[in-house]
Amino acid sequence: MSEQKIPQVTAKRLPLYYRYLEKLHAIGKKRVSSAQLSDALQIDPATIRRDFSYLGELGKKGYGYNVNYLLQFLRDFLRQDEVTNVVLVGVGHLGTALLGYNFYRSHNTKIVAGFDVDSGKVGKEVDGIPVYSMSRFSEVRELHQVEVAILTVPASVAQPTTNQIVDAGVRGILNFTPARLTVPSHVRMHNIDLTIELQTLIYFLKHFPVDEEDLLDFPEGEKG
Numbered sequence: 099m100s101e102q103k104i105p106q107v108t109a110k111r112l113p114l115y116y117r118y119l120e121k122l123h124a125i126g127k128k129r130v131s132s133a134q135l136s137d138a139l140q141i142d143p144a145t146i147r148r149d150f151s152y153l154g155e156l157g158k159k160g161y162g163y164n165v166n167y168l169l170q171f172l173r174d175f176l177r178q179d180e181v182t183n184v185v186l187v188g189v190g191h192l193g194t195a196l197l198g199y200n201f202y203r204s205h206n207t208k209i210v211a212g213f214d215v216d217s218g219k220v221g222k223e224v225d226g227i228p229v230y231s232m233s234r235f236s237e238v239r240e241l242h243q244v245e246v247a248i249l250t251v252p253a254s255v256a257q258p259t260t261n262q263i264v265d266a267g268v269r270g271i272l273n274f275t276p277a278r279l280t281v282p283s284h285v286r287m288h289n290i291d292l293t294i295e296l297q298t299l300i301y302f303l304k305h306f307p308v309d310e311e312d313l314l315d316f317p318e319g320e321k322g
């Protein structure tokens with residue numbers, strides 16, 4: 099099956115399923131229903147069934163999904179065995195926190211280097227990750243074959259920093275700055291705006307409160 103056919107919203111949820119299935123596998127669970135997945139991940143069961151339907155025949159209705167099979171399927175699909183090296187630019191408050199986190203929950207992403215212009219930070223390590231001067235960006239990116247960068251610099255320097263890292267070969271940017279950045283068409287930019295996320299949550303709570311009845315309305319045979 100080609101990945102292009104899967105909607106972006108579904109593709110975004112696949113790593114969540116993968117992580118949870120890994121946990122189930124670790125405790126020896128063989129089967130899981132969409133209702134159980136729904137409880138654990140707070141995604142409604144209909145959405146889960148729809149997501150999995152894009153992946154092909156993965157389970158029988160009312161019988162749940164085979165954990166091993168689903169895990170293997172998602173591993174291949176997401177190429178979880180392949181490690182993608184990532185760099186982080188701007189080792190300040192947020193950058194330091196992200197370096198410390200280093201996406202341990204996802205085994206396939208690893209921050210290999212941080213970059214900063216502050217001479218007090220360059221040459222040091224944060225949680226074992228070396229911090230380099232921006233002047234070495236090209237060289238270090240090349241060394242680790244990195245195509246993805248996390249951007250946590252001040253908004254005022256976000257565009258020139260973006261230009262610099264794109265010129266050096268970065269093709270994907272996770273932008274934590276509030277700046278809306280311009281990139282060439284071959285570069286993919288994802289913006290993470292915590293203020294917007296928080297405001298959206300508050301809006302949804304106000305206007306679409308979660309209906310307990312809806313959550314309990316699982317089809318027979320899917321209850322876990």
Ligand SMILES: NC(=O)c1ccc[n+]([C@@H]2O[C@H](COP(=O)([O-])OP(=O)(O)OC[C@H]3O[C@@H](n4cnc5c(N)ncnc54)[C@H](O)[C@@H]3O)[C@@H](O)[C@H]2O)c1
Pocket residue numbers: 187188189190191192193213214215216219232249250251252253255259274275276292
């Ligand atoms: N702190 C948060 O909770 C938070 C949350 C959401 C978004 N943000 C955004 O993330 C960004 C970073 O926030 P912060 O609080 O960590 O700021 P910060 O000032 O603590 O850190 C910024 C870091 O970037 C470095 N830097 C400055 N110019 C640079 C350049 N040209 N190249 C490389 N590094 C450079 C600085 O030396 C510093 O270490 C900001 O754009 C902020 O708006 C922060």
